[in-house]
Amino acid sequence: MNIEPTPWIWYNDRLVPWDEARVHVFAHALHYGSSVFEGLRAYATPRGPAVLCLGPHVRRLFDSCKVYRMPIPFAPEEIRQAILETIRANALTSCYIRPLVFRGVGVISLDPRSCPVEVIIGTLAMGNYLGEEGVQEGIDVGVSTWQRIAPNTLPAMAKIGGQYINSQLAVMEAHDRGFSEAIVLSSAGMVSEGSGANVFLVKDGVVCTPPPAASILPGITRACVMQLARDLGTEVREEMVTREMLYLADEVFLTGTAAEVTPVRSVDGIPVGQGRRGPVTARLQEQFFGIARGQLEDRFGWLTPVPVNGWRNG
Numbered sequence: 001m002n003i004e005p006t007p008w009i010w011y012n013d014r015l016v017p018w019d020e021a022r023v024h025v026f027a028h029a030l031h032y033g034s035s036v037f038e039g040l041r042a043y044a045t046p047r048g049p050a051v052l053c054l055g056p057h058v059r060r061l062f063d064s065c066k067v068y069r070m071p072i073p074f075a076p077e078e079i080r081q082a083i084l085e086t087i088r089a090n091a092l093t094s095c096y097i098r099p100l101v102f103r104g105v106g107v108i109s110l111d112p113r114s115c116p117v118e119v120i121i122g123t124l125a126m127g128n129y130l131g132e133e134g135v136q137e138g139i140d141v142g143v144s145t146w147q148r149i150a151p152n153t154l155p156a157m158a159k160i161g162g163q164y165i166n167s168q169l170a171v172m173e174a175h176d177r178g179f180s181e182a183i184v185l186s187s188a189g190m191v192s193e194g195s196g197a198n199v200f201l202v203k204d205g206v207v208c209t210p211p212p213a214a215s216i217l218p219g220i221t222r223a224c225v226m227q228l229a230r231d232l233g234t235e236v237r238e239e240m241v242t243r244e245m246l247y248l249a250d251e252v253f254l255t256g257t258a259a260e261v262t263p264v265r266s267v268d269g270i271p272v273g274q275g276r277r278g279p280v281t282a283r284l285q286e287q288f289f290g291i292a293r294g295q296l297e298d299r300f301g302w303l304t305p306v307p308v309n310g311w312r313n314g
Helices: 028-032 054-068 076-090 132-137 161-176 220-231 243-248 279-292
Strands: 008-011 015-017 035-037 040-045 048-052 095-103 117-124 139-143 181-185 191-194 198-203 206-209 236-238 251-256 260-267 303-305
Touching: 008 076, 015 076, 028 095, 035 054, 035 161, 040 303, 048 076, 054 076, 054 095, 054 220, 076 095, 076 117, 132 260, 139 251, 161 181, 191 198, 191 243, 198 220, 198 243, 206 220, 220 236, 220 251, 220 260, 220 279, 251 279, 260 279
Parallel strands: 139 181, 139 260, 206 236
Antiparallel strands: 008 015, 008 117, 035 095, 040 048, 040 095, 048 303, 095 117, 181 191, 198 206, 198 251, 251 260
């Protein structure tokens, strides 16, 4: 996703012009990866833009900071309102939203707690992260040689910036091998997640996804899809997944704020099912996008409308 500048960024409780949102080169986060972030989406709906799962995303932001011992100098409601304010200021009908909490200039030390904690919120125009064709036809993925971070090394359930070097290595390797995305195994050799998305498979009508014990980041979109599947009468299991189960699945798909719900048509060059999007994935996509875009009833209360007087297309 290429970055296109927007007029405003929310920076420590005020909107500043894009070019003025600057960080010092000795910010602790730049040297040590001491940041926590979230990724959200606002979708264009017939009633205007609406943020998907605003509350759960803000809660996870605070949870990640708690794990990392980095207190956010704003209350959750202030962050929620700041997100809506930034979308409104940039007048986007749909967008990707990036809140980032990071440690600024203070010390060169592995104990960063004397550094100030700063917060920014940016909004960017964003289409289908893995491409429109990928959403419709499916993508090709490969199992990475890089393992997912192991328990008690880094906190996998927290969305900490420095940890994403692991994901970068996996996705660069995947691209070099001709795949759109990587699937990463845990230190125990079980399926964990993609480089930035959760993994689901469908076998004999049952939807299965790795549990938190597989060193996953429990995704917000993952939770939405599990809720949707159960609401549609589909059995959902959280259980350990072996690599070969991916090859033998009837369907495989990825979920995430950026990935949304993206089918997988092959793993390591082996076709998944019929080598195209399957019926369970298609049904879940229909429901997910229908709710997110305001075309179906928001029966789970996922959407938070953005009060905007006027906006431009994102």
